[in-house]
Amino acid sequence: MLTTDQARDRAAAIVDRAKAAGADAADAVFASDTALDVSVRLGALEDVGRSESAELGLRVFAGKRSASVSTSDFTDVSIAALVERAVAMAREAPEDAWAGLAPEERLMHGAPPQLDLDDGGEASPESLREAALAAEDAARGVAGVTNSEGGSASASRSIWALATSHGFAASYATTSYGLSASVLAGVGGEMVRDYAYHSTRRRRDLESAEAIGVRAGERAVARANPGRIESGAMPVLFDPRVGSSLLGHFLGAISGQAITRRTSFLLDALGSAVFAPGVEIADDPHRPRGLRSRPFDGEGLPVSPMAIVQDGILETWLLDSASARQLGLEPTGHAARGIGGAPGVSTSNLHMAAGHQSVQALLGGITRGIYVTELIGMGVNGVTGDYSRGAAGFLIENGEIATPVAELTIAGNLKDMYRELTPANDLEFRYATNVPTIRIDGMTVASG
Secondary structure, three states: OOOHHHHHHHHHHHHHHHHHOOOOEEEEEEEEEEEEEEEEEOOEEEEEEEEEEEEEEEEEEEOOEEEEEEEOOOOHHHHHHHHHHHHHHHHHOOOOOOOOOOOHHHOOOOOOOOOOOOOOOOOOHHHHHHHHHHHHHHHHOOOOEEEEEEEEEEEEEEEEEEEEOOOOEEEEEEEEEEEEEEEEEOOHHHOEEEEEEEEEOOHHHOOOHHHHHHHHHHHHHHOOOOEOOOOEEEEEEEOHHHHHHHHHHHHHHOEHHHHHOOOOOOOOOOOOEOOOOOOOEEEOOOOOOOOOOOOEOOOOOEOOOEEEEEOOEEOOOEOOHHHHHHHOOOOOOOEEOOOOOOOEEOOOOEEEOOOOEOHHHHHOOOOEEEEEEEEEOOOEOOOOOEEEEEEEEEEEEOOEEEEEEEEEEEEEEHHHHHHOEEEEOOOOOOOOEEOOOEEEEEEEEEEO
C-alpha cells in the first residue's frame, strides 16, 4: 500500500496530466484498502478472507461539460490512455450549467486536522480468529441459545487522497476494526435471531469479545417465542440500534440533490420547525477516532461541527458545490466522493442529542405500545414522507416492556413522526449515526 504522501502525489500527478492534455479543470481521487476478516461458526473456523484494492478516479471538465473515468492499472501507458479518453469524453458530454470544482477561495489550506483515525492496521488472522471464537462462545453460553450464525472479526486500513487543478492536494489514512456475534433462540420454525457488534478506529478501543457475545445471546433469548398484537394506533419506541434509520430518511430529504430536483418531503422546510421543540441534531467530522471523521470533504473544503437541527428547526441543507450553485447558496462541506462520478453529499458523525427524560419515563404512561428492535424492508417514500416498514420487538404494557412480538407493520408519515418525536437521555456514541431511544406517539401498528 502507498503512503498517504504517495497517494496524494499520485492523485495530483494525474490532474496535472489532464490539464496538459487540454482539460479546463480536473480533480482526482485515489483510494486503496487492505482488509482481513475471519468468520467462525459452532466453534470452528469457517472462512478467512483477505483483500487488497487500489483505484484512481479522474474527473475532467471542458467548460461546463464533464466526464469521469477510473482505473486500477497504474502503468504509464494506461494512465496516458485514461487521460486522453477522459478529455475526449468531456468534450462530447452534455453541458451542465452547475458543474465545476468547489470555489477556490473555500478550499482547505494548511495541514489537515489530526483526528487519530489510524493505528497502523496490524492484525493477524490468528488474533482475529481467537476474538471471533470468544465472541461466539460467549453468545452460545447464554442459557436459551439454541444455534449460531457465527462470530466474525475484521481489520482494515484505507488511504484516501484528493487533488484538484485549482490548488488542493491532501490525503489521510483510517483503520477500522469490527467484532460481532449472531445467534438464535427457540426451535424449529419459531427460531429468532439477534446479534451484537462493535466497530472502532483503533483496535484497543473494541469492547471485549465476551461482552459482545453475551449481549447477542441475551438479545436473542429475550425475543424467543414472539406473539402478535391487535392492530391500532399506539406509541412506538425505537431502540437506538434502529432509531438511527429515522435520521437516514431525514438526511436524504435535506440533501442538495433532493432539493434541486424537488423530490423531498421537506422541500420548503428550511428555517421551519421540522422536529418537536428541543430536538437537536448535529454533525461532527472532527470527533477523534470517529467512525466517519474526516479532515476535509469530497471536494477539498474544510469541515467543521455543524448544527443541522436546533430546537426542532431545520438550519441547513446538505450541499455540495453543484447543488449550492443551483440554489444560490454556499457549499456546506458535506460533499462525498466515490472513485467515479460527481460528488454527492454525506454527513460524518451524526447524532441526535439526548433528551431530558429517561427511557423508563418515556415508557411510563404507555398503556399499550411497541418497543421496536428490528426493522425490515424499505417502505419509505422520499417525496411524500409516507413510512411503512416491517418490524419486530416487544409489547409495552402499562409502562413496562413485556413479551416479544413479531410480524408487525408500523406506519405513519415522517413529517408527523418527526414532530411527535421525543428522545430519551440514553445517548451513547457507538455507531456512525447515534440516537437515544426515541418515542413517537400515534403510529399505526398492524399485525402481519
